[in-house]
Amino acid sequence: MAYDKFNILTSTAVPLPIENVDTDQIIPARFLKATERVGFGDNLFRDWRYNQDNTLKEDFVLNQDKFSGKILVGGKNFGSGSSREHAAWAVYDYGFRCVVSSFFADIFRGNCLNIGVLPVQVSAAFLQKIFDAIENDPSTQLEINLPEQKITLLPTGESESFDINDYKKNNMLNGFDDIDYLLNIKKDIETFAENTPL
Amino acid sequence: MSATKTLFDKVWDSHVVHKIQDGPDVLFIDRHMVHEVTSPVAFLGIKNRNIPVMHPEKTFATADHNTPTINQHLPVADPLSANQLKMLEENANEYGISYWGLGHAKNGIVHVVGPEYGITQPGATIVCGDSHTSTHGAFGAIAFGIGTSEVEMVLATQCIMQPKPKRMRININGKMSKGVTPKDVALFIISQLTTSGATGYFVEYAGEIFRDMSMEGRMTVCNLSIEMGARGGMIAPDEKTFEYIKGREFTPKGADWDKAMAYWETLYTDEDAIFDKELTFDGSLIEPMITYGTNPGMGMGISNDIPMANAVQGGASTYQKSLKYMDFNEGESMMGKPIDFVFLGSCTNGRIEDFRAFASIVKGKKKADNVTAWLVPGSHKVETAIKEEGILDILTEAGFELREPGCSACLAMNDDKIPAGKLAVSTSNRNFEGRQGPGSRTLLASPLVAAAAAVTGKVTDPRELMEEMVAG
Known part of the structure; x- marks a missing residue:
């Protein structure tokens, strides 16, 4: 599915300084009954955002007006748990284009890259700097520069580089997806399939 | 070469x-x-x-x-x-x-x-x-x-x-x-x-x-x-x-x-x-396990005490948030905690061997009155084997019912949801906040530990009941 190209993103960020944020928190299973990819942002962090009577939990970050932006900053091991791509869809649909953490769970990271959310892994020290900066001033802007693979805390200019392989970087910059690539090598795949033992 | x-x-x-x-x-x-x-x-x-x-x-x-x-x-x-x-x-x-x-x-x-x-x-x-x-x-x-x-x-x-x-x-x-x-x-x-x-x-x-x-x-x-x-x-x-x-x-x-x-x-x-x-462990030192927190890494031998926040890897605030959700305290024992639900099933422990293990403990005993038990076979083939091997008779005699196959309360997408605040001993794979239903609290364990909890109504070391079996 097509997604918006990603180049340089400058935005404020929403801090979630909790470790091991799992996919059941990002989108609980009871909201996985849809058969189309629409509206998942409404239930992003559902049980942290809402009480059981559907009133808002005022102290949760997404419910605090002072925090906003297209970047979500999470604690270590963000996205652990299930393979549900709905978690990445919910993040995207809510309006985030980038998730920053000091460590990501594998499947969540891959899902993000496949749908146009950029996972940016930083050092634990830099992550703490970001949390501190936002806590001091929620209007703190971050710059995510994909071509240069660099994340910068704009008020101080402190920055760190991040990893992404060339193939995925090119996809993100151009809004390409893997199926386009695979369909282009379909002949090779057919030949390979004829020679598999199982 | x-x-x-x-x-x-x-x-x-x-x-x-x-x-x-x-x-x-x-x-x-x-x-x-x-x-x-x-x-x-x-x-x-x-x-x-x-x-x-x-x-x-x-x-x-x-x-x-x-x-x-x-x-x-x-x-x-x-x-x-x-x-x-x-x-x-x-x-x-x-x-x-x-x-x-x-x-x-x-x-x-x-x-x-x-x-x-x-x-x-x-x-x-x-x-x-x-x-x-x-x-x-x-x-x-x-x-x-x-x-x-x-x-x-x-x-x-x-x-x-x-x-x-x-x-x-x-x-x-x-x-x-x-x-x-x-x-x-x-x-x-x-x-x-x-x-x-x-x-x-x-x-x-x-x-x-x-x-x-x-x-x-x-x-x-x-x-x-x-x-x-x-x-x-x-x-x-x-x-x-x-x-x-x-x-x-x-x-x-x-x-x-x-x-x-x-x-x-x-x-x-x-x-x-x-x-x-490469990692190496001594298998003979492993005890029956139980989890006490909100991710599967928060587990310990069932007879141990919940670790202190300063003794675990990772951030203390995340650890304490997890214990607060579970309504448990650092340093306390899990043994004897009253439980409300038992869930036997899932892709982790929903196979015939798991039902055999569960039955080996509950045989000749009765389900505790305070426990709601959901026993869910992983497939119709497992369900059939449960019946053919006489396990269903043992379960029925002990006051348990068998449900039909599915993922069930493991992820609680269907109606099998553990109610808010209730404590469940579960043979499934995740104890995340609300995983088994909004507000539910999950203790991950083996079918033996689940069975011991089901008949005693509390967290129980299954070895105690196995000793009874030998003695009896």
């Missing part, structure tokens, strides 16, 4: 169609399992692109996540769930994919039925839009969970694009002590590695303790690989493996079997092969 290779390398490398410079490998997929929850958007994707399913004979569909576990003969009441099930059936029919829907004799949890019917085979690459696909690694397959975009890739091209994970080997020698099951071995490993300790790796389990396990036990271990962050886990196939798969519906027959065996017999780690990380 040819280079030495790990089991994982042998299977992975033989499935690489194409390598991309500074990018992922294009990996050919031998078997693809789909279920109702993570497939609809993928089918919609190929429909919108107007492309066919490249190899419909390599994809298998079953309904499990979002199905009721009582009255399966009646129409599904929830309209959203009914629609999702209908979509799977329509998509399977439209693209010529085998479909074992609700009510079908072969229906069950995707990771239970795959091995039961021989779809799961050594040396295969197996994917499914479900993180517990790692289960199939018990047969020496490379099996792992994928996202819906990747489900679409497999439908369209029978390939996905994956960076090759690093290799880890976990060696455990020694015998399992009394009251210890494969579930305890897995929870022990996760408690040592933490919930992210194997992220980026594909794990091979090696050593006496895994060799001694039944195929069901190996499936339980490999199933939980994802809970320490691993992409998957696998165990080299042996005589036990070949004996298990022989003669099953989708297993090769005759000359094809011989051909397959020639390949399968090459599936072991060469003696000098190098792993990126």
